[in-house]
Amino acid sequence: MTDLQIAKKVNLKPITEIAEKLGIDPDLIEMYGKNKAKIPLSLINNAKAKASHLVLVSAISPTPAGEGKTTISIGLSEALNRLKKKTTVVLREPSLGPVFGIKGGATGGGYAQVLPLEDINLHFTGDFSAIEKANNLLSAIIDNNIQSKTNSLGIDPRTITWKRVFDVNDRALRNIVIGLGGTTSGIPRETGFDITAASEIMAILCIAKDLNDLKKRLGNIFIGYTFSNQPVYAKDLKVAGAMASLLQHAIKPNLVQTIEGNPAIIHGGPFANIAQGTNSVIATLMGMTFSDYTITEAGFGCDLGAEKFFDIKCQSANISPKAVVLTTTIRALKYHGGADLKSLKTPNVEALENGLPNLEKHIENILQFGVTPVIAINRFETDTTEEIESIKDFAKAKNIRVAVADVWAKGGEGAIELAQHVIEIVETSKSKFKPLYQWDNDVESKIETIAQKIYGADHVEYTSNAKRQLKRIKKLGLDNLAICVAKTEKSLSDDPKLLGRPKGFNITVREIEIASGAGFLIPITGDIMRMPGLPAHPASEGIDISDSGEISGLF
Incomplete structure (x- = not known):
């Protein structure tokens, strides 16, 4: 069965029941239909959050085959709840670019999903749209100021770094010229579009602690320079208040549910190769306020998502993870060991072992932060016993915990061993988180x-x-x-x-x-794509909606 077919079999609980299970009075949540809601920021309790066990799910260097961090995160949270540990999974929101492009949705898979997956993967509660509007309002104000004869800051158009954003992959918008059409249509200049997830507004929303902090950070956005070489910030354009007003609802985290009826908080979605790559500080603190265990993920491999989670998010929010789940797959290790994509389903212990140094480096990286890792082997049906044992032997030699996680097929039941390892690490380990560097270093x-x-x-x-x-x-x-x-x-x-x-x-x-x-x-470093393009046959070709409103082809 497909992910969507599995999801359709689930009878969703009213979101009010999920709020009660989390420990929130249903009268306090802001309903978005029957199955999703916003949670007010006033419910965050920093003292309670400090008592929660924060667990990060990361991965080895990603491959075209995919590693499944989100699926592991959801499955682990289900397993911990089965073991009577009150647990919330806190994730990022999907971008429409990958949904309609090549990757598809980002709500987990199989029997480890967050629901309702159609809503989450499409417009959800409108957070991305609000971020897009706030970003583009600033763009409009910048160009209006350049055009103005009476309210000009003297911005040098050649120095403007701020771009507009759009949440669909569209390569034609990467580099454009605006302001054409004569003197009443603006000052011509080169600019472009980024995808919405790449906007600094997204990064700000996900690092802000509250609405006041959000507004302050919006004002601190660097725009460029004046003709007299003076820096220009958004606050100089007196637009931060208007931008914050557009984000008044987007700043509130979203409550949904897992396939097993447990709480899930989804909020924000910055990319990990250009931003911090993790959900909002607010969402994480909300989960920690109401949970014994809070499971969260960071994008791509440990060298990107996890490092930024530790050095940016944790330092900014003053939070400390208690353990790290290092997601790996046998096919990914074989790819890093030299096997080509077409042969990844074929047993190949030699290629797997050649790829183990990538896993080894990520383990070393986690240990540098003073946090204990556990390897999660995200199991696929083509994995062989010999290949699994090879990873276990490697882990044993390194004195690192390891567990096979079969969460796609079995949900929480498939992550019980992994959850037990996490509990033992959290409750018995002497891990002491420390960042890699101090911000005030040069x-x-x-x-x-x-x-x-x-x-x-x-x-x-x-x-x-x-x-x-x-x-x-x-x-x-x-x-x-x-x-x-x-x-x-x-x-x-x-x-x-x-x-x-x-x-x-x-x-x-x-x-x-x-x-x-x-x-x-x-x-x-290198060539970083901030506005992806669509493939020759984008995923949107297979997406449709019936006369009765049933969406198909999303997965």
């Missing part, structure tokens, strides 16, 4: 620390453009921000072709973007 040392300790690079090189930007950043007094490296997710290096555990390489920073509202700097 920019170059922060970048070098990440490159050398997490990626395994020998050295960091800077283009002449990046060196100029470093000087500007220091002059602006923004060198005490966190570092959010934009890098390919396909490799530990900045070269997507270097699989496994590459060695003897350098990281090249070609430019450094300022995301002062979000609170980090973005060193750009």
